Amino acid sequence: MNAPENIDLPADxxxxxxxxxxxxxxxxxxxxxxxxxxxxxxxxxxxxxxxxHGLNSAYEKRTVVDISRGPSDGERPEDGVGQNFLLLGSDKRSAEAAKAGGVSGQRSDVMMLVHVPDDGAEAYIMSFPRDLYVEIAGHGTDRINAALAFGGPSLAVSTVENYVGVPVDHVALIDFDGIEGMVDTLGGIDVQVPQDFEAGGHQFTAGTQSMDGEEALTFVRQRKQFADGDFQRNRNQQAVLKGIADKLISADTLSSPAKITDTVESISPFLTTDDGLSGSAMVQLGLSMRSVRGGDLHFLSVPYGDPYTTQGGASVVATDEESMDVLREALREDDMGTYYAEHAGAY
Known part of the structure; x- marks a missing residue:
């Protein structure tokens, strides 16, 4: 067979x-x-x-407690709409109390209920007068801040649940030293001061004032300088919380992972939460509220009556059940927007 001849192919x-x-x-x-x-x-x-991982490791330094209801606490209120968080602030826990997961002998000078609606677009922060005279399961009627001393965070939670008529999903207790550390880690905060006064070697001037941790802690502890005492102290506590929140959700802080980690690191040793408020739960909460800004935080007080003295000689604050029923319904129905529009500044 002959070999094939060369074939000319097209140029393209x-x-x-x-x-x-x-x-x-x-x-x-x-x-x-x-x-x-x-x-x-x-x-x-x-x-x-x-x-x-680092953030979670820092957060895990907190003390964890169980907030299950005891036999004498009664039935837990039926599930409402939205989420409710109980924030407690107090002086240092003893090492033994912290280790045992309790805070025996300690009263909460700060008690706030935070309601976050289902859409996570806003938050409503309600203060309780510390001398509000309410039922505490197993202890009769007493000042609401005594619940923490009688039974730790668990009894504080059940006391608030019984009073407001909605379940508390989570609790967080922070020692005042933790607040001081948080403010300093954030580089200070701006706080609205109601009037000129001096306390603890610090001068406070009416208007917006920048404060470091020590100044903020001194500010939230004062009451004798004000005509309405504890009620103004509640408002001052809210002003400091607003200053902290504004700084925490500012672009400067949110864009700095190191600052967020340092803030968590600074407060965790002074923090007690329920076991359900885990690191992952906090991340989920943060993501659900990522659009919230300072103007979306609404501060108010639960309704209360006049101060009076009990037969035993204790100075207490009366409840206002009729007005509380309106708040209870708003919480159950997740309609705090309407309630706030109608009652902000009433107390």
Missing amino acids: WEDDDQPDPGQRRGRRIALIALGLAALLVLGLVIVVASYL
């Missing part, structure tokens, strides 16, 4: 299986780009995972 003919050098370079560049993108994504995942 190309072998599709053999890409030209330009195509090969393009493919190599694309593959390199994809590889770099994959490395960047992997690096980002590692950084985020490391950050969250």
